[in-house]
Amino acid sequence: MALSQIWTDGIADNDRIPFDLDGQSVDLGDYDNDGDLDLIIGSKVFRTNADLTFTWMEAITLIEPNYLGKSKWGDFDNDGLLDLYLMGESSEEKFAKIYRNQGNSVFSEIKDLPFKGLSYGSVDLGDYDKDGDLDLIITGWTSKAFHTLIFSGTMAIGFLLFQPG
Ligand SMILES: [Ca+2]
Ligand SMILES: [Ca+2]
Ligand SMILES: [Ca+2]
Numbered sequence: 117m118a119l120s121q122i123w124t125d126g127i128a129d130n131d132r133i134p135f136d137l138d139g140q141s142v143d144l145g146d147y148d149n150d151g152d153l154d155l156i157i158g159s160k161v162f163r164t165n166a167d168l169t170f171t172w173m174e175a176i177t178l179i180e181p182n183y184l185g186k187s188k189w190g191d192f193d194n195d196g197l198l199d200l201y202l203m204g205e206s207s208e209e210k211f212a213k214i215y216r217n218q219g220n221s222v223f224s225e226i227k228d229l230p231f232k233g234l235s236y237g238s239v240d241l242g243d244y245d246k247d248g249d250l251d252l253i254i255t256g257w258t259s260k261a262f263h264t265l266i267f268s269g270t271m272a273i274g275f276l277l278f279q280p281g
Contacts, residue, residue, distance in 0.1 A: 120157060124168075133170060135160065140182055140204075145189030147198040147217055156189065158182040159202055163221070176223055178215055179206050184235040190250050192216075192269060199223075203256065205235045210258060230267070230275055232258055244268070244278070251278070 120133045133155075140158030147154050148163060155162040155170065159178040162170040178200065185204015192199045197219060203212035210233030215223040237256020244251040249269035256263060266278035 133157065133162070135172075139184050141186045143188050145198045147189060147200075148221065149197065156187045156200065158187060161200075161221075161223075173221055176221055178202060178223065179211055179213060181206060185256075186237065186239045188239050188241060190241040192250050194249060201239060201241070201252065203231070203234050203237065203239065203254070205233075209233060210235050212254070230277060232256075232263060232265070234258060234263060237263075251275075 120136050122133060135157065137158055142155060142157050144153040144155060146152060147161070152164040154164050159180045159182040161173045161176045163173050164170055179202060182202055182204040185202065188201045189198040190201060191197060192214060193216065197217035199217045200215040200223060202215070204210070212229070212231035212233050214226045214229060216226055217223055231254070234254060234256025237254060239252060239254045241250045241252055243249065244253070244266060245268050251269050252267045252275065254263070254265050254267070267275040268278050269275055
């Protein structure tokens with residue numbers, strides 16, 4: 117049985133997320149800058165309301181589904197709005213994508229990024245090279261090989277594969 121639950125002070129509340137999803141990841145981030153943490157579950161974005169209920173933002177259409185992957189908030193272009201990194205498997209392909217937060221709950225896909233589509237992996241974000249923008253470390257499986265890759269951010273939502281040495 118697949119379950120998606122919110123736990124508050126040790127109590128599970130099954131009613132606040134209207135989907136039971138498996139094989140999908142979650143992340144918290146205040147994408148609309150209204151002071152509360154919103155959710156991404158797989159590739160569905162939920163906005164948190166003042167009464168701690170959630171509204172599924174159906175108009176935000178990201179690649180779906182996002183199985184066996186990761187979804188992560190991060191402000192890749194340093195404009196104060198959280199963007200999204202998604203990787204995993206849809207029904208058609210393995211993918212790794214960044215969607216830029218344009219404000220007003222509008223997200224647009226950034227094309228031509230140097231990422232491999234990966235599943236069964238993980239991602240974390242941080243300013244690895246201390247130049248002021250978010251970098252990515254990514255692991256995963258392309259169906260042919262396992263990869264561990266570090267990408268250096270370039271502020272304009274471009275990324276370069278980090279080549280040590
Ligand atoms: Ca919010
Ligand atoms: Ca941003
Ligand atoms: Ca950086």
